[in-house]
Amino acid sequence: MANADFEGRVYPADAPYSVGREKIREFAVAVGATHPAHHDLVAARGLGYPDLVAPPTFAVVVAQRTEAQYVRDPEAAIDFSRVVHADERFTHHRPIVAGDELTTVLHVDRIVSRGAISMVTTRCEIYAMPQHVEVPSPEAETPGEHVATVTSTLAIRGEDA
Amino acid sequence: MTRPDLAALSVGDVIGQRTVTFDRAALVRYAGASGDLNPIHWNDRFAQEAGLPGVIAHGMLTMGTVVGLVTEWAGDPGAVVDYQTRFTKPVEVPNPGVATIDVTATIGAVDAEAGTARVDLAVTVDGAKVLGRAQAQVRL
Numbered sequence: 001m002a003n004a005d006f007e008g009r010v011y012p013a014d015a016p017y018s019v020g021r022e023k024i025r026e027f028a029v030a031v032g033a034t035h036p037a038h039h040d041l042v043a044a045r046g047l048g049y050p051d052l053v054a055p056p057t058f059a060v061v062v063a064q065r066t067e068a069q070y071v072r073d074p075e076a077a078i079d080f081s082r083v084v085h086a087d088e089r090f091t092h093h094r095p096i097v098a099g100d101e102l103t104t105v106l107h108v109d110r111i112v113s114r115g116a117i118s119m120v121t122t123r124c125e126i127y128a129m130p131q132h133v134e135v136p137s138p139e140a141e142t143p144g145e146h147v148a149t150v151t152s153t154l155a156i157r158g159e160d161a
Numbered sequence: 162m163t164r165p166d167l168a169a170l171s172v173g174d175v176i177g178q179r180t181v182t183f184d185r186a187a188l189v190r191y192a193g194a195s196g197d198l199n200p201i202h203w204n205d206r207f208a209q210e211a212g213l214p215g216v217i218a219h220g221m222l223t224m225g226t227v228v229g230l231v232t233e234w235a236g237d238p239g240a241v242v243d244y245q246t247r248f249t250k251p252v253e254v255p256n257p258g259v260a261t262i263d264v265t266a267t268i269g270a271v272d273a274e275a276g277t278a279r280v281d282l283a284v285t286v287d288g289a290k291v292l293g294r295a296q297a298q299v300r301l
Contacts, residue, residue, distance in 0.1 A: 023194075030194035031225035032181060035238050047237050056232065056241040056297070057225035061195050080199065081211050085220040087247040095239035151245075157212075 002118035002156055003077045004111045011069050011106040013136035013143040016129055017062045019100040024052045031055055044097075051098035059090055063124040063150040066104040070122065071154070078120065078156055086119060086153040093146050101129045103136045103143045109151075116158030124150040164236045167271065167301040170278055174268040177230045182259040183218050183252065191222040205256070213251060218260060220248040223284065223291060227264045231280050231297045234266070240299050242277070247293035252286055262286055269296060276300055 021041075028038035033055040036043035044052050071078045096102070103126075110121040127144040129136065136143040165176070188202050197219055200207035205215050224246050232238040254260045262284060269281035282295035 027194045030187075030191045031222065031229065033225075033229050033232065033238070035229070035232050037238050047239070049239065053238050055225060055238060056228050056244050057221060060197075060221050060225075064195070064197060081207070083199075084251070085248050087245070088221065088224060089243070089245035091243045092239075092241065 001113050001158055002111050002120050003075060006076050006108045007111040009108045013103040013105050014066055016101040016103045019096055019098050021052050021098040024054050024098055027058050028055050049097050054096040056090060058096055059126060059148045059150050062102050062104060062126055066106045066124050067122050070108055082157045084155050086155045089151040091149040096147060102126050103129055118156040119153055121153045165301055167278060170268050170271050172268055176234050177266045179230055179264050181226055181262050183254050184259045185254060185256050188218055188254060191219055214253055216254050217251040218254050223252055227282050227284050228297055230264055230266045235299050241297050242300050243298035246295040249293040250289055250291045252291050260286060
């Protein structure tokens with residue numbers, strides 16, 4: 001049973017994730033994304049982007065890294081051998097491109113347990129940090145330009161489910 | 162690359178159909194590329210202990226793959242401004258062999274004011290739906 005005390009927790013902006021060209025290409029190959037803007041700089045720039053464009057679900061790489069702060073915390077009581085992914089949503093305020101330095105604020109929005117099943121919804125707010133900044137500033141109102149929101153729900157079965 | 166004309170779209174238009182296959186190597190490749198190393202996607206013993214018949218594909222692999230139909234149609238991967246789904250049924254991937262996934266993309270809504278079209282993806286394995294309410298909002 002997921003620990004309901006974690007509902008409402010907010011984890012501050014984490015260490016930046018550097019979006020690399022080869023990572024975009026590698027992820028694009030893994031999901032069979034053949035659009036040239038993922039692979040070819042000239043094609044991406046031809047569409048008006050500064051660099052290679054990440055596929056629409058690439059933000060999951062960034063989000064899952066951030067979510068680990070919560071889901072791997074033993075206190076959260078999330079047994080990964082009993083987890084299935086229930087839903088996922090990406091909202092892009094602008095596409096992620098190679099060269100972005102992304103930092104993410106994690107929200108644990110909802111923890112609901114019914115019977116032996118717990119449903120846990122997290123929300124990652126992903127920001128691109130200004131180019132000259134290397135660590136997120138705790139004082140800044142937001143860590144940078146809002147790039148994407150990733151909402152994810154996990155279903156965790158209890159021991160007797 | 163030509164972009165679709167929003168004004169020419171009608172709800173119900175089928176914009177594309179395709180069949181994709183996943184073998185075990187595709188799962189390992191996605192695990193490495195995404196960093197999702199959950200053993201239910203590559204270890205049969207672990208998957209069975211978790212109550213599954215065997216290794217299943219990452220839901221995110223299915224979600225990430227089928228949206229290719231939309232980005233190619235849109236002519237610009239950055240045009241997908243919102244994309245969501247529910248994972249309704251695990252996709253079992255045999256060894257040896259492949260899981261075969263059928264995808265049909267249909268216009269679900271057109272919002273001329275916002276300049277967006279909603280593309281609904283029907284994603285099935287052997288006729289059974291594996292993604293529920295798979296919807297992509299595309300800015301055109």
